[in-house]
Amino acid sequence: MDTDLDYTGKTVLVTGSGRNIGRAIILEFAARGANVVINARDTASDRNEAEAVKAEAEQHGASALVVLGDAAEPATVAALKAESERRFGHLDIYVSNANARMYRDSFFDTTDEDWHRYLNQQLTASWYLAKAFVPGMRDAGWGRIIHMNGPNAWTGSWAAIPMAAGKGGLHTLTKSLASGLGRYGITVNDINPGFVEVARDSNLDTSADTRTAFADAMAIKRPIRPEEIAWTCAYLCSPRAGAVTGTVINVDGGTAAAH
Template sequence: MDKDLDFTGRTILVTGSGRNIGRAIILEFAARGANVIINARSNRDEAESVRQDAEGLGARALVVMGEAGEHEVIAEIKARAEAAFGRLDIYVSNAARRLSKSFFDTTEEEWTYHLNQQLTASWRLAKAFTPAMCEAGYGRVIHMNGPDGYFGGWTRVPHSTAKGGLRALTKSLAGGLGEFGVTVNDINPGVSNTIRDASTHPQFHVPGHAETVAAAIPIRRATKVEEVAFACAFLCSPRAAAITGSIIHVDGGRDMLG
């Protein structure tokens, strides 16, 4: 049965993969034989560290730096993927930056930036890569979502709005791409064991907060990034070909979202 999770010959891009969930996904697929493309906004040292780890698992790996939603970055990813591997089979739209500001303090520039970085970026990735997937008769698109996309967030209105729009984009793309063998799904990691910057997640730097949050989760702990990565592998496997337009909640039962 292991052959169903063997991605030898497939190529995957994960945006925002210098650390945390993105890094775990890269290494999950590298261990399963895929060619991997690592993307990070600015920290090249982190990205190169992921590349070295992926190559240590036997994968062929590329690093492309820059904002994942920018036209020139997507063009570079596309050109390098085609030159090195032929085409892209899978991408995970994972890059996201969160702000911590009330609605009244959020600026027009911040609104535009966060929508572009997450929602518009995912639109552009689809425009760039799904045509070749359709032609090949196979493709997997995963959008990394989260509770903010369902519940909103007063201190992160642009981010929450982008995530809500991402859910609609997932369903829209799934409805049109399915006949070509391309599936599009969301993953909701809930609270996970990631590195969080104090500027974007100040609450997690308050003593005792993480423990309080964990106590309210049915499994009594945060989700492991490796668990999210395995959910990605499952969704990209041949045996998940009938799952599209869906949400996989890897959140320990925290939100019980339908």
């Protein structure tokens, strides 16, 4: 039982892992012995963040690789596959975590460009990852896939229709992949985070009042820590979760319980 959460020899890819939840997941697996593949967009600031995560992972003794680019682009996923296999030989686990900048606009102001951009980021990127890495997992007879989702997948959102539609489709992709891949030893699950204490984009309201309101909507009355999401990932990828697939794990601080 003590070795169930030991990932020595496994290779883990996390998209959008230069900061926040993605960074925490990378460091969790690095501390547990895994090789880690870090992905972030190819900008100066994102590159610096990714290299910093790489250095932190290596402090845990992990072998770490950075591959830059938008996971919603086929060329980026092709590079992730080529570079990870060149360095580590095989990918065992991936977490589809890359997220677009928060979108807030009504249906009447949402453009076709908005629709396609956010649908690609929330849904199509995960399709590309599956097409790239699932065949290798099937051939190995083992694999773990986690999609980082969100509450809009179930509630919808008038102010963020493209994002909500993408997240809803992502959960259907999760269930569809799980239904066929379990026979190959591959599990596929969603994690649904609540309000997480992270560095946020400048277009989001992060005032003290807003943060307090989000926290008060949860039973635990505080933001969720990125490490708490990472711990859930470690569990879902372990032998202890071998029978957990096609479902969603809510790490939302008891949002529903608070109402």
